[in-house]
Amino acid sequence: MSLVGEALKQLMRKPSTLKYPSEKATPPPGFRGLPIWDMKKCILCVLCQNACPPSAIKLIGKGQEAKVEYHLDRCIFCGECVDACPVDAITMSGQYELAGSDRSIMVLCFGKEKPVIPVKNAP
Numbered sequence: 001m002s003l004v005g006e007a008l009k010q011l012m013r014k015p016s017t018l019k020y021p022s023e024k025a026t027p028p029p030g031f032r033g034l035p036i037w038d039m040k041k042c043i044l045c046v047l048c049q050n051a052c053p054p055s056a057i058k059l060i061g062k063g064q065e066a067k068v069e070y071h072l073d074r075c076i077f078c079g080e081c082v083d084a085c086p087v088d089a090i091t092m093s094g095q096y097e098l099a100g101s102d103r104s105i106m107v108l109c110f111g112k113e114k115p116v117i118p119v120k121n122a123p
């Protein structure tokens, strides 16, 4: 194909980029976005806290009062917590829009009773 022909072919092609933020990408299978705790499943074994390399997870309290304090600003999205959990209580969600300008809102709490999630763009 001639150079002009190739150039015309490329001009007619759909762009491979998206007009973010008006267009959002669909995360591929296995994408590691925001981790989510299902505290109804959690047996408070502390394995996720111990497995977390940057100490982004802290289990607080006991019984129905127990909650996971998750520090989004420390998380490196490695998925070690998911692998460590014996009851599959943690999933890496597809949520990737997690930037914030204030570290004080980067702490999410997941509780047995109801999730306490102060971050504006959390699920």
Ligand code: SF4
Pocket (backbone or CB within 6 Å): 035, 051, 052, 053, 054, 055, 056, 057, 074, 075, 076, 077, 078, 079, 080, 081, 082
């Ligand atoms: S994904 Fe990795 S860094 Fe983030 S909370 Fe889980 S273990 Fe910690």
Ligand code: SF4
Pocket (backbone or CB within 6 Å): 037, 041, 042, 043, 044, 045, 046, 047, 048, 049, 059, 084, 085, 086, 087, 088, 089, 090
């Ligand atoms: S590893 Fe799973 S069961 Fe153990 S404390 Fe963490 S979320 Fe709960």
